[in-house]
Amino acid sequence: MTNILSVENLVKHYELGGTGFIDRLLGQQPSIVRSVDGLSFNIAEGETLGLVGESGCGKSTVGRSILRLVEPTEGTIELAGQDISNAPERVLRPLRQDLQVVFQDPFASLNPRRTVGQTVAEPIANYQLVSDANLRARVQDLFERVGLRADQIDRYPHEFSGGQRQRIGIARALATNPKLIVLDEPVSALDVSVQAQVINLLVDLQQELGLAYLFIAHDLAVVEHISTRVAVMYLGKIVEIADKKSLFRSPRHPYTKALLSAVPNSDPDAISNRIVLQGDIPSPTNPPSGCRFRTRCPIAQAICAEQDPELETQGPDHKAACHFAQEGPLLTKV
Amino acid sequence: MSASTTILTQAPPTGLWRLWKRHPNFVIGAMMLGSALLAAIAAPWLGTIDPQMIAPFNRLEAPGANFWFGGDLVGRDVYSRTIYGSRISLAVGLGVAVIGISLGLVVGILSGFVSWVDQILMRVMDGLMAIPSILLAVALISLTGASLKNVIIAISIAEIPRVARLVRSVVLQLKERPYVEAAITAGTPFIWILWRHILPNTLAPLLVQATYIFASAVLTEAILSFIGAGTPPSTPSWGNIISEGRTVFSIAPHIVLFPGIALSFTVLGVNLMGDGLRDIFDPRYVSRT
Numbered sequence: 287m288t289n290i291l292s293v294e295n296l297v298k299h300y301e302l303g304g305t306g307f308i309d310r311l312l313g314q315q316p317s318i319v320r321s322v323d324g325l326s327f328n329i330a331e332g333e334t335l336g337l338v339g340e341s342g343c344g345k346s347t348v349g350r351s352i353l354r355l356v357e358p359t360e361g362t363i364e365l366a367g368q369d370i371s372n373a374p375e376r377v378l379r380p381l382r383q384d385l386q387v388v389f390q391d392p393f394a395s396l397n398p399r400r401t402v403g404q405t406v407a408e409p410i411a412n413y414q415l416v417s418d419a420n421l422r423a424r425v426q427d428l429f430e431r432v433g434l435r436a437d438q439i440d441r442y443p444h445e446f447s448g449g450q451r452q453r454i455g456i457a458r459a460l461a462t463n464p465k466l467i468v469l470d471e472p473v474s475a476l477d478v479s480v481q482a483q484v485i486n487l488l489v490d491l492q493q494e495l496g497l498a499y500l501f502i503a504h505d506l507a508v509v510e511h512i513s514t515r516v517a518v519m520y521l522g523k524i525v526e527i528a529d530k531k532s533l534f535r536s537p538r539h540p541y542t543k544a545l546l547s548a549v550p551n552s553d554p555d556a557i558s559n560r561i562v563l564q565g566d567i568p569s570p571t572n573p574p575s576g577c578r579f580r581t582r583c584p585i586a587q588a589i590c591a592e593q594d595p596e597l598e599t600q601g602p603d604h605k606a607a608c609h610f611a612q613e614g615p616l617l618t619k620v
Numbered sequence: 621m622s623a624s625t626t627i628l629t630q631a632p633p634t635g636l637w638r639l640w641k642r643h644p645n646f647v648i649g650a651m652m653l654g655s656a657l658l659a660a661i662a663a664p665w666l667g668t669i670d671p672q673m674i675a676p677f678n679r680l681e682a683p684g685a686n687f688w689f690g691g692d693l694v695g696r697d698v699y700s701r702t703i704y705g706s707r708i709s710l711a712v713g714l715g716v717a718v719i720g721i722s723l724g725l726v727v728g729i730l731s732g733f734v735s736w737v738d739q740i741l742m743r744v745m746d747g748l749m750a751i752p753s754i755l756l757a758v759a760l761i762s763l764t765g766a767s768l769k770n771v772i773i774a775i776s777i778a779e780i781p782r783v784a785r786l787v788r789s790v791v792l793q794l795k796e797r798p799y800v801e802a803a804i805t806a807g808t809p810f811i812w813i814l815w816r817h818i819l820p821n822t823l824a825p826l827l828v829q830a831t832y833i834f835a836s837a838v839l840t841e842a843i844l845s846f847i848g849a850g851t852p853p854s855t856p857s858w859g860n861i862i863s864e865g866r867t868v869f870s871i872a873p874h875i876v877l878f879p880g881i882a883l884s885f886t887v888l889g890v891n892l893m894g895d896g897l898r899d900i901f902d903p904r905y906v907s908r909t
């Protein structure tokens with residue numbers, strides 16, 4: 287299968303605020319937040335890559351860099367073979383048709399002053415995808431496709447529930463017939479019952495339209511349900527990336543193992559082997575030397591402080607970045 | 621619930637009546653400002669005499685049949701001067717609000733979107749704000765000479781930084797909103813994003829700010845007149861009348877009282893109207909009524 291998106295060595299560093307005009311005159315260097323620090327992955331046509339990690343690990347920044355809502359510091363982003371990492375907005379605009387987004391907050395993602403129909407019509411009108419006479423019909427069609435009624439298009443966002451607004455957001459993303467949609471925690475703000483409906487809608491749309499998704503989330507159960515492959519991020523880096531089954535059945539990286547052990551099991555008799563990580567996620571301003579996870583890793587050794595482990599192949603379509611990557615339960619320090 | 625049943629059982633009110641029911645603040649405020657405007661426009665036909673005519677025998681005369689609002693220090697008719705004064709005060713208020721808001725909007729939008737421009741413009745604005753606005757206006761007027769036009773320009777310049785900061789903060793907030801980012805990914809050209817998604821949302825805070833500017837401009841003009849740096853003293857502006865009457869307040873309070881009432885009336889009207897407009901422009905408010 288061909289890749290719709292390939293990301294190579296993506297880096298996004300932010301300069302921390304507080305170094306204003308005067309500070310710079312005095313030659314003060316701004317401190318740097320290494321939000322995303324060398325990330326590579328591919329998304330094939332029609333597949334879903336789940337991107338999971340704790341809050342603050344940089345997973346949303348990855349999505350925003352791909353969408354070019356933030357300028358990547360380094361690295362290349364290829365959309366259908368075309369490098370968009372440095373493309374100016376003029377070149378980017380036609381390409382954006384293929385790459386759309388659904389955001390987390392259903393309340394902030396629609397302009398409260400415009401009818402939901404106007405919101406969904408905007409991308410269609412931008413690319414003149416249908417004639418003005420057919421615009422309304424196309425919007426109504428999109429509404430029905432995402433499970434809303436065609437007669438709701440003249441209402442304002444505040445007249446809808448969170449789940450309905452998220453459906454409107456999805457309709458807007460579908461409007462340009464994209465090939466890839468970045469789903470930035472699309473269901474984390476919704477009730478569990480509504481989450482399931484929206485996830486099922488996304489799955490149906492993917493099968494119908496052959497969409498590829500980058501599904502950013504922190505809820506492993508949701509990710510397991512929707513993804514083809516899963517990437518686990520920790521502090522700006524991918525620590526493990528694998529086929530969904532392989533990752534959930536035999537995780538190799540201790541961080542992935544800890545995350546999976548925290549998922550509640552529905553079987554009350556199952557023996558809980560929960561691995562509780564100590565401490566907080568370190569500051570991305572000053573990440574630990576060597577392996578970034580070593581400060582919280584239960585099996586860290588001397589080498590972990592010296593060498594940053596590379597992503598290495600662990601099996602078919604399975605890579606992990608750990609000096610002690612291994613199958614099976616977590617081994618304690620020797 | 622109850623709102624929807626009311627709508628079903630009663631014929632929906634239309635036009636002005638509906639506006640009055642939904643936004644009484646706006647209607648009352650607009651009527652107050654409207655009457656001040658009317659007074660300004662129709663001043664010659666409201667039983668006024670020449671506001672500059674001096675009648676020494678009627679000095680400090682109490683309000684009565686002859687001079688409705690009494691006479692001032694040199695026997696000019698306070699009623700006529702107050703009515704004509706609305707022309708000056710409204711011109712200053714409106715002029716400063718329009719110029720201050722327009723220029724502040726441009727500066728604020730530039731600062732909000734272009735970060736290197738932001739650094740320069742905001743430092744200039746900080747500099748302007750560091751100078752008390754009265755002092756700044758005095759300095760500008762002493763450079764250009766006292767006239768109504770220069771008073772408006774001088775007060776406007778002092779108001780620009782506040783508007784610019786307000787607009788900049790709104791822009792900085794809005795441009796990170798998911799719906800603005802969604803518009804970017806949807807390929808909407810920048811100018812349309814500004815027009816559709818940014819500007820309409822700056823309107824509400826700007827209207828509130830405009831009413832504040834209007835009120836403070838009228839007051840600033842009065843202060844400038846008082847210290848001799850505003851409109852020429854013979855000009856019947858409310859500020860001039862009040863500052864002249866201030867010295868004889870204990871024996872002839874009417875000279876301060878009537879233009880004072882006119883000033884409060886106008887400022888209150890503008891503020892009420894601003895509040896009402898803010899509600900009207902907020903789409904969430906419409907559904908509740």
